[in-house]
Amino acid sequence: MTQSALRGADHAHFNRRLRERWLALREEIRDTLLRADAESYADVSHAEVCDKSIDRERLEAYPTAKRCLPCQQLHERTRPQMQGPTL
Numbered sequence: 001m002t003q004s005a006l007r008g009a010d011h012a013h014f015n016r017r018l019r020e021r022w023l024a025l026r027e028e029i030r031d032t033l034l035r036a037d038a039e040s041y042a043d044v045s046h047a048e049v050c051d052k053s054i055d056r057e058r059l060e061a062y063p064t065a066k067r068c069l070p071c072q073q074l075h076e077r078t079r080p081q082m083q084g085p086t087l
């Protein structure tokens, strides 16, 4: 493979990863908006796994968070390797 073909392959890979991230983020935002329409803020702030309340600071920094911080940290330690950190 020539140097420029290699760069093209890297670029295509990068674009594919970026598109996957974008689609996943769009899905998270859509889910959050649907939950926010259907429920009150208090319900939206309930963590999906443990049903505790997600810290307000966490939701302000990451409005689509579905897990409280301890559950997210556990999830990231135990899930198969995926793209980048999501905290």
Ligand SMILES: [Zn+2]
Pocket (backbone or CB within 6 Å): 047, 049, 050, 051, 052, 067, 068, 069, 070, 071, 072
């Ligand atoms: Zn939790």
